[in-house]
Every structure is written in C-alpha cells, then in structure tokens.
Amino acid sequence: MGADMDCAQIKKTLLDGNSLALPEAQRHLEECVACRTLAEDGGELAHFLAAAEPPLALALSGDSFKKLEDQLAREKGLSGRLMSLPTALRELLACTALFIPVAIGVAKLRPDLALYPSVRFQAEIALLAGLAAAAGWVWLRPLHRPRPQIWVVLSILGLGLFVPWLLAALPPAHANQVGVTNNFVYQAAACFLFGTAIALPVMVAVWSLGHRSQGVLGFGMLPAIVAAMAGLIGLELHCPITSPGHLLLGHAPIALALPVLIQLGLGRRR
Amino acid sequence: MRDPKEPSKPPDLSDEQLMAAYVGGDDGAFRQLFARYAPLVARVVRMHVSSDEESRDLTQQAFLQLHRSRRDYHADQPLKPWLLTIAYNLVRDRWRALGRLREVPLEQAPQQVDGTAPADIALENSHRAQRLRSALATLPADQRQVVELHWFAGLPLIDVAATLGVSLSAAKVRAHRGYGRLRQTLRSNGEM
Numbered sequence: 001m002g003a004d005m006d007c008a009q010i011k012k013t014l015l016d017g018n019s020l021a022l023p024e025a026q027r028h029l030e031e032c033v034a035c036r037t038l039a040e041d042g043g044e045l046a047h048f049l050a051a052a053e054p055p056l057a058l059a060l061s062g063d064s065f066k067k068l069e070d071q072l073a074r075e076k077g078l079s080g081r082l083m084s085l086p087t088a089l090r091e092l093l094a095c096t097a098l099f100i101p102v103a104i105g106v107a108k109l110r111p112d113l114a115l116y117p118s119v120r121f122q123a124e125i126a127l128l129a130g131l132a133a134a135a136g137w138v139w140l141r142p143l144h145r146p147r148p149q150i151w152v153v154l155s156i157l158g159l160g161l162f163v164p165w166l167l168a169a170l171p172p173a174h175a176n177q178v179g180v181t182n183n184f185v186y187q188a189a190a191c192f193l194f195g196t197a198i199a200l201p202v203m204v205a206v207w208s209l210g211h212r213s214q215g216v217l218g219f220g221m222l223p224a225i226v227a228a229m230a231g232l233i234g235l236e237l238h239c240p241i242t243s244p245g246h247l248l249l250g251h252a253p254i255a256l257a258l259p260v261l262i263q264l265g266l267g268r269r270r
Numbered sequence: 271m272r273d274p275k276e277p278s279k280p281p282d283l284s285d286e287q288l289m290a291a292y293v294g295g296d297d298g299a300f301r302q303l304f305a306r307y308a309p310l311v312a313r314v315v316r317m318h319v320s321s322d323e324e325s326r327d328l329t330q331q332a333f334l335q336l337h338r339s340r341r342d343y344h345a346d347q348p349l350k351p352w353l354l355t356i357a358y359n360l361v362r363d364r365w366r367a368l369g370r371l372r373e374v375p376l377e378q379a380p381q382q383v384d385g386t387a388p389a390d391i392a393l394e395n396s397h398r399a400q401r402l403r404s405a406l407a408t409l410p411a412d413q414r415q416v417v418e419l420h421w422f423a424g425l426p427l428i429d430v431a432a433t434l435g436v437s438l439s440a441a442k443v444r445a446h447r448g449y450g451r452l453r454q455t456l457r458s459n460g461e462m
Contacts, residue, residue, distance in 0.1 A: 006426055007420065007424070007425075007426045007427070008424050008426075011421075011424070032426075032427060032442075033427075033442045033443075033445055033446045034416075034420050034427055034442070034445035034446070034449060037445065037446055037449040037450060037453075038421075038449060040453075041453075044453075044462055045449060045452065045453045045456070045462070048398075048402070048456060048461065048462055049402065049421055051398055052398040052399050052401065052402035053313070053399070053402070053421070053422055064308065064326060064329070064330060065301065065304055065305075065308075067330055068304065068330045068333055068334065071330065071334050072334065072337055075334075075337065075338070080338075083338055084337070084338050084339075084340065084341060085341060086341040086342055087339075087342050142339055142342045143335045143336075143338060143339040143342075143356050143359065144339050144342065144343075144352045144353075144355050144356055145355065145435065146355060146358070146359065146433075146434060146435030147359050147362055147363070150366060211335070211338055211339075
C-alpha cells in the first residue's frame with residue numbers, strides 16, 4: 001500500500017486529468033477538505049485556477065537580489081546585530097533593561113512604604129508591569145509569527161497612555177504627606193525629570209531590540225510605553241508623595257512625554 | 271530575476287538544510303533560498319498589491335526579515351510556512367497602513383514577464399487572471415488567505431494553519447468555504 005498523497009500530488013493528478021480513485025488519493029481526500037472541494041465536478045475549479053494563476057516569474061526584475069544584498073549590507077552594524085538576535089535573548093536583554101528603573105527605585109525606596117496599603121501598592125505595580133510586558137511582547141514578537149490583531153496593539157497603546165492618569169487620579173493611598181514641601185511645582189518637575197531619565201535607557205534598549213516593522217498606527221510607540229511603565233514603577237517605588245495633584249503633574253505625564261518623544265524621532269527619520 | 275552568484279551548495283539540499291547553512295554563515299545558501307522562493311513569494315504578494323514594483327519591494331522585505339529572524343529558526347521547522355508567514359505579515363502591514371483590504375484595479379493587473387506566450391494567449395491569460403482576482407476579492411480575507419496559501423503557494427493545510435496562526439480545523443473550514451464560494455462566484459460570473 002503506497003503512502004498517502006499530499007496536496008501537491010493531488011493538484012498535479014487533477015491537472016493532468018488522471019483518476020483520483022487510487023487508495024492513496026482517496027485517503028488524502030478523506031482527510032483534506034480543501035483538496036476534496038477542488039476535486040468536485042471533475043476538478044473544474046482546479047483547472048480554472050491553474051489557467052488563471054499568475055506566473056512564477058512575476059514581478060521580479062534582474063536586480064532584485066542585488067537590491068536585497070545592498071539592504072543586507074546595511075544590517076552589519078550594531079543596530080542590525082541587535083535586532084537579529086534570537087527572540088529569547090532580545091526579550092532577556094529587554095527585561096534586563098527594565099530592571100534599571102526598578103533597581104533605582106528599590107535603591108532609593110520610598111520612606112512611607114509601611115503606610116501604603118500593600119494590596120493597592122502591589123496592584124499598581126502589577127498593572128504597570130503587565131502593560132510593560134504586553135507592549136514589549138508585541139514589540140519584540142518574532143517576524144515569523146502571525147501579527148497580533150490590530151485591536152490588541154491599539155488596546156495596549158490606549159491603556160499605556162490612559163492607566164497612569166487613572167492611577168494618578170485615584171484618592172491618595174494615605175494622608176501622611178511624607179516628604180512634601182511647599183514647592184509643589186518643583187517637586188512635580190523633579191519627579192517628571194527623574195522618571196523620564198530612568199526610563200530613557202529602557203526606551204533606547206527596547207527600541208534597538210525590536211524589528212521596527214510598521215503598519216499599525218502608533219506601533220512605533222510601543223517601546224515608549226514599555227519605558228514609561230518602567231519609569232513609573234521606579235517612581236512608584238521611590239516617590240512618597242501620594243497627592244493626586246503631584247501624581248498628575250509629575251508622574252503621569254511621563255506616559256505621554258515618551259511616546260511624543262519617540263514620534264518626534266520617527267518623524268525626523270522620515 | 272538575475273541568476274544568483276555561484277552557488278556554494280549542491281542544488282538538492284532541502285530548504286531547511288539551506289537555511290541552517292545560512293544561519294551558520296553561508297551567504298551562498300541565502301542566495302539559493304532567494305532563487306528558490308522569491309518567485310513564489312512575489313506571486314503570493316502580487317495577489318494583494320497593485321503593481322509589480324510594490325510586489326518586488328515586499329518580496330525583498332520578506333527576505334530581509336528572513337535574514338533578521340534567522341537566529342530564531344530551528345532546523346526542524348519547515349521553512350516555507352515560516353517565510354510565507356513573514357510575507358503575509360508584510361502584506362497585512364501594508365493593508366493596515368492603507369486601512370483596508372486592497373482589491374487590485376483591473377488595469378494594474380500583473381503582466382507576464384517571460385514574453386514566451388503568443389500575444390493573444392498572453393492577453394487571454396491576463397484577462398483570466400483579472401477575473402480570478404476579482405472573484406478572490408469577493409471572499410472574506412480569512413478564506414482568501416487560505417485559498418492563496420493552499421493553491422498558489424502549494425502549502426498543505428497543516429502548514430496553512432501554521433502560517434496564519436489558526437487551528438487546523440479552522441483552516442479546513444475556511445478552505446471548504448473559500449473554495450466553495452469561489453466556485454459559486456466564478457459560475458455566477460459565467461467563468462466556469
């Protein structure tokens with residue numbers, strides 16, 4: 001008994017006008033609904049498709065490979081090497097970069113931690129970390145995997161831009177204003193600059209490790225979302241000020257500033 | 271397409287062996303893969319874009335992305351679905367950038383480039399290709415992709431499923447509906 005035919009053999013048999021009565025053909029047709037449908041009515045549809053399909057030599061000119069070689073030559077630098085690393089290594093490097101703000105936040109840990117409701121604190125950190133992970137997952141996704149649905153990308157972008165403002169607008173976690181001075185604007189600006197500064201290396205690292213494929217509006221902002229969430233985690237670990245005014249002016253804008261920054265950078269590259 | 275430079279591997283190496291050789295640093299293997307698969311990728315891509323130039327551009331990008339993702343490749347994976355997934359991602363990116371699924375205008379249908387067919391046969395083939403493209407455009411995108419990958423790219427359904435990131439049963443359902451609907455459309459248009 002011969003091995004079952006495959007789709008290509010069924011196609012050839014159909015187009016050659018040969019019989020599909022052989023057991024190896026019949027076994028394939030039992031399994032493959034596509035070939036079964038094609039074989040109906042004497043393979044009429046298959047014959048039409050074969051006559052109408054575009055030729056294989058289509059659309060390729062003589063210098064196609066030369067142009068590709070030129071593009072490959074531009075991939076020899078650090079940028080090309082980083083984005084060509086195995087995905088597992090790119091993810092590991094991105095996670096390592098994410099720990100920079102976390103480590104800084106832990107090293108300069110907020111003095112009011114004992115007062116902060118632990119469930120809320122953990123939930124806020126987990127939410128920001130989850131958004132960073134989701135944005136990083138999409139950005140670093142290997143090229144040979146099907147793309148996530150567009151709504152997934154847009155949801156991550158939307159949540160990344162919105163959640164920090166929501167968290168900042170929540171009622172204060174506690175009333176004890178540890179570390180608060182009279183200079184409200186100065187403290188907010190200091191936190192904004194601190195958070196942005198610890199997030200920037202993350203943004204550069206994550207950007208460099210991605211394949212930067214375009215196609216979805218705002219896709220290029222994903223590294224900014226990763227970095228902004230990391231910066232906000234660092235601030236959450238470090239800054240003891242819980243008033244919504246401070247958080248809305250000094251923390252949440254990081255989630256807006258970094259995407260704007262990366263969009264400006266993308267605009268310059270174009 | 272220009273013939274690749276001197277191949278460094280015998281021509282009977284499998285796709286997977288060639289890819290493994292390329293990952294190992296053999297540039298000649300990449301040239302062979304390009305020679306072997308660029309025409310197929312261009313044909314699949316050409317079903318979705320409005321010009322040969324665009325198709326050529328996306329085909330080059332597909333191979334550039336194959337190069338970028340080469341270190342994710344494992345020799346036990348079939349290469350063809352891997353490469354076609356990359357090509358389809360590029361097509362989807364193009365659709366998304368345009369905000370819609372493109373139907374190729376008839377006057378921009380692809381032309382045969384070999385020049386070997388007599389003019390009237392070439393014209394008839396071109397018209398038939400246009401009618402096929404119009405019929406394909408009536409299919410929902412998910413069914414159309416399955417038909418293209420199964421028929422035009424020659425993938426078995428299990429690889430079609432892997433390429434599109436869907437289950438085998440979903441691919442079977444889409445294939446059955448897609449081919450059935452295509453036949454119905456062609457018949458109602460008097461093509462068959």
